[in-house]
Amino acid sequence: MTNNTTNSSNHGISQAQLDAHWMPFTGNREFKKDPRIIMSAQGNYYTDANGRQIFDGLSGLWTCGAGHARPEITAAIATQAATLDYAPAFQFGHPKSFELAHRITQLMPDGLNRVFFTGSGSESVETALKIARGYWRKQGQASKTRFIGRSKGYHGVNYGGISVGGLSPNRAIFGQGIEACHLPHTMLSENKFVQGMPSKGGYLAEELEQLIAVYDASTIAAVIVEPLAGSAGVIPPPVGYLKRLREICNKHNILLIFDEVITAFGRMGANTGAAEFGVTPDLMTVAKQLTNGVIPMGAVIAKQAIYDTYMETGGPEYMLELPHGYTYSAHPIACAAALASLDILAKENLAERVKTIAPYFQESLHSLKGCDHISDIRNYGLAGGITIEAFGTEQGKPEPGKRPYEIAMKMWQKGFYVRYGGDTIQLGLPFTCTLPEIDSLMNALGETINEVN
Numbered sequence: 001m002t003n004n005t006t007n008s009s010n011h012g013i014s015q016a017q018l019d020a021h022w023m024p025f026t027g028n029r030e031f032k033k034d035p036r037i038i039m040s041a042q043g044n045y046y047t048d049a050n051g052r053q054i055f056d057g058l059s060g061l062w063t064c065g066a067g068h069a070r071p072e073i074t075a076a077i078a079t080q081a082a083t084l085d086y087a088p089a090f091q092f093g094h095p096k097s098f099e100l101a102h103r104i105t106q107l108m109p110d111g112l113n114r115v116f117f118t119g120s121g122s123e124s125v126e127t128a129l130k131i132a133r134g135y136w137r138k139q140g141q142a143s144k145t146r147f148i149g150r151s152k153g154y155h156g157v158n159y160g161g162i163s164v165g166g167l168s169p170n171r172a173i174f175g176q177g178i179e180a181c182h183l184p185h186t187m188l189s190e191n192k193f194v195q196g197m198p199s200k201g202g203y204l205a206e207e208l209e210q211l212i213a214v215y216d217a218s219t220i221a222a223v224i225v226e227p228l229a230g231s232a233g234v235i236p237p238p239v240g241y242l243k244r245l246r247e248i249c250n251k252h253n254i255l256l257i258f259d260e261v262i263t264a265f266g267r268m269g270a271n272t273g274a275a276e277f278g279v280t281p282d283l284m285t286v287a288k289q290l291t292n293g294v295i296p297m298g299a300v301i302a303k304q305a306i307y308d309t310y311m312e313t314g315g316p317e318y319m320l321e322l323p324h325g326y327t328y329s330a331h332p333i334a335c336a337a338a339l340a341s342l343d344i345l346a347k348e349n350l351a352e353r354v355k356t357i358a359p360y361f362q363e364s365l366h367s368l369k370g371c372d373h374i375s376d377i378r379n380y381g382l383a384g385g386i387t388i389e390a391f392g393t394e395q396g397k398p399e400p401g402k403r404p405y406e407i408a409m410k411m412w413q414k415g416f417y418v419r420y421g422g423d424t425i426q427l428g429l430p431f432t433c434t435l436p437e438i439d440s441l442m443n444a445l446g447e448t449i450n451e452v453n
């Protein structure tokens with residue numbers, strides 16, 4: 001049942017309109033009782049329907065590190081829309097996609113130099129998994145189809161992504177995905193409250209040898225991990241861990257995929273997590289910060305040997321080598337937005353700026369230790385995660401998501417947007433944030449965490 005009543009507290013949005021939109025990753029029933037409506041954004045702030053300024057403590061969804069409403073991006077989009085609004089993505093090209101692909105390769109670690117465009121992080125993951133399987137088939141090793149993900153990993157919401165992902169609520173109701181098994185996560189109790197990369201836990205990479213012993217390398221296409229797990233609540237890699245994964249993959253002829261949908265283009269204080277942590281994968285997935293979140297776009301960046309394998313086995317030259325792609329792959333307006341966005345990152349040295357202010361952010365974040373309910377704090381670059389102890393109900397059944405939800409809602413009322421997910425509060429500050437903004441966010445957060453029961 002819907003009705004058309006416009007509830008004044010719904011800011012001019014009728015109940016029928018509210019009902020019509022099935023919102024993603026949202027408690028629809030709760031949201032629609034008291035909608036949080038954002039009307040505009042500028043710099044590091046949103047303006048809500050009541051005209052309140054709200055600090056963007058997660059850069060959108062880890063997307064808008066350069067701040068909102070950047071005129072350079074807006075202008076690039078307008079010009080592109082007026083010049084070439086769309087070009088068929090298959091069999092035809094337009095100049096900006098090639099310029100952007102080349103620009104992206106310049107920001108990658110050496111060796112990652114072939115770019116396939118997608119429309120989102122989930123599509124990037126799906127594309128990388130398919131490229132990996134296809135690569136082995138083309139190499140004459142068609143049995144290499146299994147993937148190894150990691151517990152607490154998030155790789156988007158498509159079937160491949162939820163299969164390799166390690167967050168069970170995202171898969172529980174959807175049934176069979178693709179063949180995947182999982183490494184243990186690296187969130188060790190002895191690493192609680194460690195600042196930056198934990199020194200303990202590198203040995204957990206050896207678990208990969210165990211999985212290979214069980215399944216055999218002849219059945220495994222690739223290992224996929226986020227260099228820093230974001231959506232699980234910011235889990236930086238232990239020292240030596242990624243390097244060891246790389247060594248084991250090399251030893252057994254297994255591809256290594258880094259899902260850098262959150263970590264690429266500045267958030268770690270470098271162009272990529274791979275560069276920051278000193279380990280180069282065979283395939284990398286990116287999205288989010290690529291266009292500063294302004295227009296959906298993702299990409300997979302591959303080592304040349306993978307691309308060359310497809311070309312060499314592609315049959316007659318008029319044939320397509322990879323039967324895969326999206327209507328919106330390399331969309332001209334997304335390419336224009338990405339070029340403008342990468343220009344801003346370069347001109348304003350934003351990755352460098354992240355590195356410079358990260359120690360202040362780290363200290364400020366960890367000063368929350370000692371607030372009620374906090375059982376762990378983690379950080380790297382301008383990413384931070386706080387674990388909140390589960391709220392026990394009268395029946396004794398813990399509700400890990402309840403306190404983080406209450407904290408995030410109270411923060412919103414106080415003029416700060418932070419993300420809650422599972423038993424964590426997540427922070428992904430704009431690269432352009434100031435030190436006083438960090439102070440006021442942390443002050444409000446500490447006070448709010450102490451306020452919840």
Ligand SMILES: Cc1ncc(COP(=O)(O)O)c(C=O)c1O
Binds near residue numbers: 123154262
């Ligand atoms: C590491 C990682 N991979 C994939 C995705 C999915 O991206 P999208 O929501 O654009 O499909 C996300 C989104 O947060 C992510 O963090």
